[in-house]
Amino acid sequence: MTLEGAFADFTRRDWERDPPDDTVRLAVVGTGGFARNRALPAIADGNHCETTALVTESPDRVRSLAAQFDVNHVVDYDGFLAGNHTAVYDAVYVATPNATHGEYAVAAAEHGKHVICEKPLDASLERAREVVDACEDAGVTLMTAYRLQVEPTVRRTRELVRDGVVSDVVQIHGGFSHPLLEDADPDAWQLDPDLAGGGALIDPLNTVRYVLDDDPAGVYASTHSSGPPFDAVDEHVAFQLEFENGATAACTASFDAHASSxxxxxxxxxxxxxxxxxxGVVPQEMVVESGDVRMEYTGPPVDEVREEFDYFGYCVLTGTDPEPDVEDGLADLRAIEAAYESAETACRVDLE
Incomplete structure (x- = not known):
């Protein structure tokens, strides 16, 4: 790829060939803020999935939500686990708190349903492996919901790196901060370590691994929390990923700072x-320098959540293995657990 050609047909869906006419019927498990405000609208706006069931703690409380998105079936969690209404959906989207992902993903697989699961696959690597095993045993598709992997700007970046447009990547600098309490109360599940399994570091970590198409050999991390309500989870985190080829990625993340990325x-x-x-919504703005050439691209925003569900639906309908595959989800959790071990021991942790 030349630098001049990098921005041609920028938002192309390079993964989509011969788009299928059918759709995948989804049961959305968990109806929290992200499911309500981002996932359900994205599914409705897309081409390859449709929501046919909602799974929630209190069905009566989501009747208006179901009506808004023309969803005819609402079931509680116990009913879902028992296999009620399995005839009305082909796959499930798991959007519950992190530590409960495994329970619902495994149940879906046991019902013979494909799974798209919010990141991470679960709060622990051990439980995530159970999800992977259940889906492999059932012969169903499992995709971790890394929406940035189907977002055009990040995909074009990976192509540029792969094609050597900037020569060998030596350093990566990443940052993500979000004032969590503006959108959540002090009792939000993200502040409960038993439910969250960790704090703000997940998004930058996976994206670095994706654009480099490589796994880190070691990680060093430190965390800081100033007190309640962040006393049990990391409020701020800094981590460095070290790769075998000598590249390093220095990243920061925070759940209690001005929104920045x-x-x-x-x-x-x-x-x-x-x-x-x-x-949450990438503005499609990037700058690339290659030797003496500098180019900028600005385009209309693309809803990466819609792209994610269309990609998942396409994979299920065509029998394509998703790029965010089972090993991708496990590799992230290995790195996450190593980062927290490093923060606790103040030492570099090697990754196999």
């Missing part, structure tokens, strides 16, 4: 900078 890759002969990759 950035990603910059420095190569031996160039640079790629993405504006706001982790903020």
């Amino acid at each position: 950035r990603l910059e890759l420095i190569g031996s002969d160039g640079m790629i900078r993405i504006k706001s990759p982790f903020g």
Whole structure:
């Protein structure tokens, strides 16, 4: 890929060939803020999935939500686990708190349903492996919901790195901060370590691994919390990923700071900078320098959540293995657990 050609047909769905006419019927498990405000609208706006069931703690409380999105079936969690209404959906989207992902993903697999699960697959690597095993045993598709992996700016960045447009990547700088309490109360599940399994570091970590198409050899991390309500989870985190080829990624993340997001890759002969990759809606703005050539791209925002569900539906309908595969989800959890071990011991932790 030449630098001049990098921005041609920028928002192309390079993964989509011969789009299927059918749709995947989804049961959305969990009706919290993200499911209500982002996932359900994205599914409705997309081409390859449709919501046919909602799974929630209190069905009566979501009747208006079901009516808004023309969903005819609402079931409680116990009913879902028991297999009620399995005839009305082909796959499930798990959007419950992190530590409960495994329970519902495993149940879906046992019902013979495909699974798209919010990141991470579960709060622990051990439980995530149970999800992977259940889906493999059932022969169903499992995809971790890494929406940035189907977002055009991040996909184009990976292509540029792969094609050597900036030569060898030497350094990556990433940052993500979000004032969590503006959108959640002090009792939010993200502040409960038993439910969350960790804090704010997940998004930058996976994106770095994805654009480099490589796994880190070691990680060093430190965390800080100023007190309630962040006394049980990391309020702020800084971590460094070290790769076998000598590249390093220095990243920060916070659940209690002004909203900000950035990603910059420095190569031996160039640079790629993405504006706001982790903020929820990537504005499609990037700068690329290659040798003496500098180019900027600005385009209309693309809803990466819609892209994610269309990609999942496409994979199920065509029998395609998702790029965010089972090993991708496990690799993230290995790195996450190593980062927290490093923060606790103040030592670098090697990754196999």
